[in-house]
Amino acid sequence: xxxxxxxxxxxxxxxxxxxxxxxxxxxxxxxxxxxxxxxxxxxxxxxxxxxxxxxxxxxxxxxxxxxxxxxxxxxxxxxxxxxxxxxxxxxxxxxxxxxxxxxxxxxxxxxxxxxxxxxxxxxxxxxxxxxxxxxxxxxxxxxxxxxxxxxxxxxxxxxxxxxxxxxxxxxxxxxxxxxxxxxxxxxxxxxxxxxxxxxxxxxxxxxxxxxxxxxxxxxxxxxxxxxxxxxxxxxxxxxxxxxxxxxxxxxxxxxxxxxxxxxxxxxxxxxxxxxxxxxxxxxxxxxxxxxxxxxxxxxxxxxxxxxxxxxxxxxxxxxxxxxxxxxxxxxxxxxxxxxxxxxxxxxxxxxxxxxxxxxxxxxxxxxxxxxxxxxxxxxxxxxxxxxxxxxxxxxxxxxxxxxxxxxxxxxxxxxxxxxxxxxxxxxxxxxxxxxxxxxxxxxxxxxxxxxxxxxxxxxxxxxxxxxxxxxxxxxxxxxxxxxxxxxxxxxxxxxxxxxxxxxxxxxxxxxxxxxxxxxxxxxxxxxxxxxxxxxxxxxxxxxxxxxxxxxxxxxxxxxxxxxxxxxxxxxxxxxxxxxxxxxxxxxxxxxxxxxxxxxxxxxxxxxxxxxxxxxxxxxxxxxxxxxxxxxxxxxxxxxxxxxxxxxxxxxxxxxxxxxxxxxxxxxxxxxxxxxxxxxxxxxxxxxxxxxxxxxxxxxxxxxxxxxxxxxxxxxxxxxxxxxxxxxxxxxxxxxx
Ligand code: ADP
Numbered sequence: 001x002x003x004x005x006x007x008x009x010x011x012x013x014x015x016x017x018x019x020x021x022x023x024x025x026x027x028x029x030x031x032x033x034x035x036x037x038x039x040x041x042x043x044x045x046x047x048x049x050x051x052x053x054x055x056x057x058x059x060x061x062x063x064x065x066x067x068x069x070x071x072x073x074x075x076x077x078x079x080x081x082x083x084x085x086x087x088x089x090x091x092x093x094x095x096x097x098x099x100x101x102x103x104x105x106x107x108x109x110x111x112x113x114x115x116x117x118x119x120x121x122x123x124x125x126x127x128x129x130x131x132x133x134x135x136x137x138x139x140x141x142x143x144x145x146x147x148x149x150x151x152x153x154x155x156x157x158x159x160x161x162x163x164x165x166x167x168x169x170x171x172x173x174x175x176x177x178x179x180x181x182x183x184x185x186x187x188x189x190x191x192x193x194x195x196x197x198x199x200x201x202x203x204x205x206x207x208x209x210x211x212x213x214x215x216x217x218x219x220x221x222x223x224x225x226x227x228x229x230x231x232x233x234x235x236x237x238x239x240x241x242x243x244x245x246x247x248x249x250x251x252x253x254x255x256x257x258x259x260x261x262x263x264x265x266x267x268x269x270x271x272x273x274x275x276x277x278x279x280x281x282x283x284x285x286x287x288x289x290x291x292x293x294x295x296x297x298x299x300x301x302x303x304x305x306x307x308x309x310x311x312x313x314x315x316x317x318x319x320x321x322x323x324x325x326x327x328x329x330x331x332x333x334x335x336x337x338x339x340x341x342x343x344x345x346x347x348x349x350x351x352x353x354x355x356x357x358x359x360x361x362x363x364x365x366x367x368x369x370x371x372x373x374x375x376x377x378x379x380x381x382x383x384x385x386x387x388x389x390x391x392x393x394x395x396x397x398x399x400x401x402x403x404x405x406x407x408x409x410x411x412x413x414x415x416x417x418x419x420x421x422x423x424x425x426x427x428x429x430x431x432x433x434x435x436x437x438x439x440x441x442x443x444x445x446x447x448x449x450x451x452x453x454x455x456x457x458x459x460x461x462x463x464x465x466x467x468x469x470x471x472x473x474x475x476x477x478x479x480x481x482x483x484x485x486x487x488x489x490x491x492x493x494x495x496x497x498x499x500x501x502x503x504x505x506x507x508x509x510x511x512x513x514x515x516x517x518x519x520x521x522x523x524x525x526x527x528x529x530x531x532x533x534x535x536x537x538x539x540x541x542x543x544x545x546x547x548x549x550x551x552x553x554x555x556x557x558x559x560x561x562x563x564x565x566x567x568x569x570x571x572x573x574x575x576x577x578x579x580x581x582x583x584x585x586x587x588x589x590x591x592x593x594x595x596x597x598x599x600x601x602x603x604x605x606x607x608x609x610x611x612x613x614x615x616x617x618x619x620x621x622x623x624x625x626x627x628x629x630x631x632x633x634x635x636x637x638x639x640x641x642x643x644x645x646x647x648x649x650x651x652x653x654x655x656x657x658x659x660x661x662x663x664x665x666x667x668x669x670x671x672x673x674x675x676x677x678x679x680x681x682x683x684x685x686x687x688x689x690x691x692x693x694x695x696x697x698x699x700x701x702x703x704x705x706x707x708x709x710x711x712x713x714x715x716x717x718x719x720x721x722x723x724x725x726x727x728x729x730x731x732x733x734x735x736x
Contacts, residue, residue, distance in 0.1 A: 001022070001023060001024075002016045002017055002021055002022055002023065002024060003017055003022075005032070005037060005058070006037070007037040007038065007062040007065060007066070008037065008058070008061050008062055008065055009061055009064065009065045009090070009093045009094060009095060010093065011092070011093045012061055012090065012093055015089070015090075015092075015093070016054075020385075021054065025050060025051045025054075025200065025202060026198065026200050027044060027046045027050060027051065027055075027196050027198040027200055028051050028054055028055055028058075030196045030198070031044060031055045031058070031196050032058065034194035034196065035194070036055060036058050036059050036062075036175070037058050037059070037062040038062070039062075039063065039066070039139070039140075039171075039173045040173065040193075040194060041173055041174040041175065041191055041192060041193035041194065042055070042059070042175050042176075042193050042194050042195075042196055043146070043175075043176045043178065043184055043187050043188040043191060043193045043194070043195050043196070044175070044176070044177050044178065044196045045178040045179070045180050045181055045184035045187075045195070045196070045197045045198070046178075046180065046196065046197075046198045046199075046200065047179070047180055047198075047199060047200075047201050047375075047379050048179060048375075048376055048378075048379025048380060049201070049202070049345075049347055049379055049380070049382075049384075050198075050200060050201050050202060051202065052144075052177040053083075053086065053177075055175065055177070055196075056072060056142040056144070056175055056177060057087070057090075059140055059142060059173060059175045060072065060087075060116050060140055060142060061090065061095065063139045063140035063173060064095055064115045064116065066139070068137075068138075068139025068140060069114075069115060069116075069117075069134065069137045069138050069139055069140075070115065070116045070117070070138070070139065070140040070141070070142070071116075071117050071118075071119065071124065071138050071140070071141045071142070071165075072087070072116060072117070072118045072119075072141075072142045072144065073119060073120065073121050073124060073141065073142065073143045073144060073158070073161070074118060074119070074120055074144050074145075075120070075121070075144060075145040075148050075154070075158075076120065076339075077101055077120055078316060078319065079144075080099050080100075080101050080118050080119065080120060081099060081101075082345070083099075083118050083144075084097055084098075084099040084118045087116055087118065090116075095115045095116060096113065096114045096115045096116070097114060097115070097116050097117075097118070098110070098111045098113075098114030098116070098117045098118070099117070099118045099119070100117060100118070100119040100123050100127065101119070101120070101123065108127050108130075108132050108134075109132065109133070109134075111132070111134055112133065112134040112137070117134075121143075121154065121157045121158040121161050122154075122157055122501070124161050124165075125157050125160070125161045125164075125433070125501075126499075126501045128161070128164055128165075128433075128437060129433050129436065129437050129498050129499055129501070130499055131437070135165070135168060136168060136169070138165060138168075138169060138172060139169070139171075139172065139173060140172070140173040140174075140175070141162070141165050141172055141173070141174055141175070142175045142176075142177065143158060143162060143174070143175070143176045143177065144177050145177065145178070145179070146158070146176040146177060146178045146187065147178045147179050147181050147372065147417045149187075149417055149419055149420070149454055150372075150417035150418055150419075150420065151420065152420040152423065152426075155419065155420045155421070156419075156420055156421045156423075156426035156427075156429075156430060157426075157430070159419060159421055159453050159454050159455070160421070160430045160433075160434070160453065162174065162176075162191070163449065163452040163453050164434075164437075164439060166191075166452065167439060167449065167452065174191045174192075174193055175193075176191055176193065179372060179375065179376050179379075179414070180197075180199060180372075180375065180414055181372060181414050181415070181416060181417050182413055182414055182415050182416035182417075183416035183417060184197050185197070186416070186454070186457060186458060187417075187454065189457055190453075190454045190457040201379075201382075202384040203382040203383070203384045203387065203389060203390055204382070204389040204390070205378065205379075205381055205382060205389065205390045205391075205392060206218065206219060206389055206390070206391050206392070207378060207391075207392045207393075207410045208391065208392070208393050208394075208410070209393065209394045209395070209396050209402050209405045209406060209410065210225065210232055210236065210393055210394070210395050210396065211395075211396040211398075211399065211401070211402040213225055213226065213227060215236075215393065216402065216406075218406075218410050218411075225239055231263070232354075232395045233249055233260065233263075233264065233352055233354050233395070234263065234264060234266075234267050236350065236352050236393060237249070237264055237267050237268070237332075237333050237350075237352070238267050240349055240350040241267070241268065241271045241332055242271075243349070245348070245349025245350060245387065246326065246329060246331070246332045246333060246348045246349055246350075247332070247333045247334075247348055247349065247350045247351070247352055248333070248334050248336060248346070248348040248350070248351045248352070248377075248380055248381075249264070249333060249334070249335040249336070249352045249354055250335075250336055250337070250338060250351070250352070250353045250354060250355065250377045251335055251336070251337065251354050251355045252337070252355035252357065252358040252359065253337065253358075253359070254309075254311040254312075254313050254337055254605065256335075256355065257309040257310065257311050257335045257336055257337055258295070258298055258309050258335075260309070260335035260354070261298075261299075261302040261307045261308055261309035261333075261334075261335045262298065262301075262302060262307075264302075264307045264333050264335060265301075265302045265305035265306065265307035266305070267307075267333075268305055268306035268307045268332040268333055269305035269306060271306065271332065272305075272306050272332075276306070276330055277304075279330050280303055280304055280305075280306060280325075280330055280331070281304055283303055283321055283325050283330065284300035284301070284303045284304045285300075286321055287299050287300040287303060287318055287321060288300045290315055290317045290318055290321075291315060291595065291606050292595075292596070293595050293596045293599050293605075293606045294596055294599060294600065295313070295314070295599060295605050295606055296315070296318065296606065299314070299318060299322075303322075303325070303331060306330070306331060306332045306333070307331065307332065307333045307334075307335075308322045308325070308326070308331045308333075308334050308335075309334065309335050309336065310322055310323075310334050310335070310336040310337070310339075311336060311337040311339060311605070312337065312339045312607065313604065313605025313606070313607045313608050314605060314606075314607050315606055315607050315610070316607070322334065323346050326346055326348070327346060334346070334348075338369075338373060338376075338377065346380065347380055347381070347382060347383040347390070348380060348381065348383070349381070349382065349383070349387050349390065349391065350381060350390075350391045350392075350393065351377055351378055351380050351381040351390070351391070351392045351393070352392075352393050352395070353374055353377050353378070353392070353393070353394050353395075353409075354395055356368060356369050356374060356394060356405070356409065357369070368408065370414070370415055371408070371409060371412045371413065371414045371415055372414040372415055372417075374394075374409045375409075375414055377392070378392035394409060394410070418458060419453065419454040419455035419457075419458055419459075421450075421453055421454070421455040422455050422459070422464055422465055422468055423468075424468060424471060424472060425503065425505070425534060427468055427469065427472045428472050428475060428476070428503065428504050428505060429503050429504065431446065431469065431472050431473065431476065432476055432481055432482065432490065432494055432497065432498050432504050433498045434446060434449055435482055435488045435489070435490050435494075436482075436490035436494055436495050436498035436499075437498065440488065441487055441488060441489075442486070442487055442488055443469075443473070443484075443488060446469065446488065447465070447466065447469065450465055450469065473488075475504070476494070476504060479504065479507075479508045480493055480494075481493060481494035481497055481504050481507070482494045492629060493507075493626070493629055493630070496625060496626065496629045497626075500622040500625060500626075502533075502535060502619075502622055503533070503534045503535050505533070505534050506533030506534055506535040506619070506622075507622075507626060509529070509532065509533045509562075510529060510530065510533060510619070510622070510623050510626060511626055511630065512562055513529040513561035513562045514529075514561070514623065514626070514627055514630075514638050514642055514646075515638065516561045516562050517561050517638075517639075517642045517645075518639075519641065520641045520642070520644070520645045521559070521561055521642060521645050521646075522559045522645075523586075523587060523590060523645075523648070523649040523652060523653075524556060524559050524583055524584070524587050525559040525560055525561050526561070526620065526623070526645065526646055526649040527582075527583035527586040527587055527590075527616060527649065527653070528559075528560055528561070528579055528580055528583040529560075529561045529562070529623075530615075530616055530619035530620055530623065531579040531580075531582040531583045531586070531616070532575065532576065532579035533619060535615065535619060536579070536582060536612075536615050536616070536619065537611075537612075537615075538575070538578040538579055538581070538582045539578060539581045539582045539585065539602060539604070539612075540578065541574065541577060541578055541581065542603065545577070545581060546574075546577060549577040549580045549581055549584075550567070550577065552580060552584070553576070553577065553580055564576060581602070582612060585598060585601075585602050585604075585609070585612060586612060586613070586616050586653050588601070589609060589613060589653060589656045590649075590652040590653050590656060590657065590658070591658060592656065592657055592658060592661075592672055592676060595609060613653055613654070613656070616650075616653050617650055617653055617654050620646055620647075620649055620650035620653070621650055623646050624643060624646050624647055624650070627642065627643045627646065628643070648662075651666075655671075655672055655675075656672040657672045657675060657676070660679065660684070661675045661676060661679055663684075663685045663686055664678055664679060664683070664684070664685060664686065664689070666686075667686060667689070667711060667714055667715050668711075668714040669707065669710050669711050669714060670711055670714075674700075674701060674707075674711075677700045677701065677702075677735040678697070678700045678701075680700070680734060680735065681696050681697075681699065681700035681731045681734070681735065682696070683696070683697065683700065686715050689711070689712070689715045689717070690715055690716065690717050693728070694708075694712075694722055694725045695725055695726055695727060695728040695731075696728045696731050697711075697712065698722055698725055698726070698727040698728065698732075699727040699728035699729070699730070699731030699732035699735065700731050700732075700735050701735075702727075702732065702735055703727040703732060705722050705725075708722055709721065709722050
């Protein structure tokens with residue numbers, strides 16, 4: 001009984017009770033028995049939506065009640081604010097919450113006053129590197145979605161971060177939440193934790209496969225699905241709707257998600273009440289308000305009819321509008337890429353896994369998804385208390401495939417997860433950081449530290465870690481990031497690289513490039529330099545791109561910093577061109593090309609532009625700091641003209657404008673489009689804006705009084721009121 005729980009802050013058990021959480025779910029009861037409210041470490045490997053968050057809350061709240069401090073590690077930045085909002089409910093019981101996102105360089109000292117802190121593993125890693133003092137005060141850490149240690153890109157950071165936190169405080173309560181995996185026991189061994197391993201779910205889940213007209217379920221039953229010449233997915237969605245439920249459709253690419261939403265909107269539009277139609281129109285308007293790109297227009301059009309798509313290319317405001325409207329049952333179907341399965345809390349009556357294969361760039365072909373992933377999608381089926389049961393359905397194209405899908409996904413157990421730490425790129429970053437932040441002062445200490453990782457728990461390949469570690473130490477030494485004699489010491493440059501959260505290889509590339517620059521490098525040259533570092537996800541080359549960008553490469557060859565590979569070095573040349581494509585996107589953005597034109601030209605979403613822009617900003621800022629560090633350290637130095645060029649290129653990409661607009665675009669609420677309109681009307685700077693004729697300002701801002709007043713206020717104008725001002729007609733006409 002939840003009311004009987006002890007060790008929590010006053011009022012919290014009653015709060016849970018009022019929320020309808022009266023009895024512990026069986027896995028939660030197991031966690032309590034294991035001592036979750038008494039500081040004991042637990043690995044909970046249980047299905048999606050079976051109350052894992054509650055287990056975490058028990059651990060964190062009881063730890064805070066004992067005077068401690070808790071950290072909740074989320075796998076995605078997008079989830080940090082969602083979790084923070086959830087935990088803010090406890091502020092009324094005197095528990096303070098902080099979320100740490102953004103900038104990888106700050107030490108986040110203000111977080112010292114918070115009881116519960118939410119952050120991504122990358123952010124925690126960078127806070128440790130920057131010496132945040134409150135890290136020493138942590139008494140409890142929760143790692144959400146810990147099975148992601150299996151992920152080659154993000155897993156190693158989570159693994160090393162947990163090892164560091166446990167090194168700082170050997171008594172740290174560690175709670176790891178995992179989807180059901182094949183080897184949760186190994187994770188419990190690694191973290192010295194009690195294992196709670198369960199397949200219990202609060203709502204029954206029926207799993208099945210559709211083939212032809214028949215839906216075959218794992219309990220042996222069958223349902224006839226009369227579908228004429230309707231496509232499988234459409235028929236399943238319609239069938240759910242007729243039963244008063246909504247559906248989630250998982251597909252394998254963003255483009256497919258968008259196309260499916262468009263088609264499925266034709267199904268949902270005939271199942272809406274007048275009220276729903278009105279509310280949906282309202283949401284569609286809000287979507288169009290966020291940005292006026294083709295993607296948002298497509299999304300709005302689908303939403304008007306009761307359908308939506310969801311993928312990582314969406315702006316985050318779009319994502320939350322879609323998720324909320326789906327929870328409110330206004331949107332009847334979402335077609336999504338698997339990001340939605342990974343944590344966003346959007347249960348639905350029926351889950352349809354339409355694509356169980358995905359394109360794998362490393363192999364160059366379609367690959368079946370992991371069981372673990374498909375089961376996580378399945379787990380989104382069924383809303384406790386609202387649906388009689390959840391249903392998860394795969395679609396077979398042949399009779400053979402029907403059996404295959406049952407064997408491969410319905411009956412199959414999820415795979416074990418394996419550490420990806422022993423790869424050079426991962427160790428390059430983490431070894432430098434481990435040495436720079438004082439966790440190891442000798443090679444022996446370093447290996448001893450690495451022994452605390454999951455990798456060491458799992459491997460029986462003796463010597464592998466030592467060998468890779470030697471390679472990495474050589475690399476770091478050769479590039480001037482650390483010194484090795486009988487001790488290991490990070491150089492000034494090495495410390496800087498670690499604090500900037502750069503992959504050392506990115507830093508080496510940037511330093512070489514900056515040294516190569518004579519005179520003032522161009523923006524494209526600098527964008528290309530940062531785009532070819534391993535810290536930038538480059539755009540793919542599509543058909544025709546190789547020719548297109550080869551041509552540009554020769555045309556603009558003098559602008560590039562560093563050596564351009566020859567066309568005969570196939571892979572290196574391809575990479576160079578991918579970086580060029582990425583750099584061109586940044587250049588287009590900084591040359592004020594419309595967002596819409598950019599998304600079209602590069603076949604990406606508006607959220608992707610943001611992502612590239614933010615990464616470029618971070619890397620150019622890092623380049624500036626590295627230049628300053630070299631100035632200090634090294635007789636050769638970097639000429640100041642180069643540093644100035646880097647700063648300008650960074651500002652241009654930050655605001656998405658030409659140089660002449662930098663002053664104006666920096667004013668709050670102005671932005672790239674309005675800055676250009678003001679400039680065209682003869683208002684070229686902040687100073688101009690403070691002096692200019694108000695009717696001209698208003699005309700340039702298309703007669704929007706609120707916006708104009710706001711901007712005038714932000715720029716510090718004495719009397720910003722536009723009460724009796726009319727927009728100047730000529731300016732208004734030009735800026736329209
Ligand atoms: P998970 O984190 O495992 O995906 P959540 O913790 O978000 O799942 O739980 C899913 C839902 O179940 C939440 O709405 C939560 O309030 C509810 N819930 C959790 N534990 C209980 C309980 N013991 N009794 C009733 N509802 C619960």
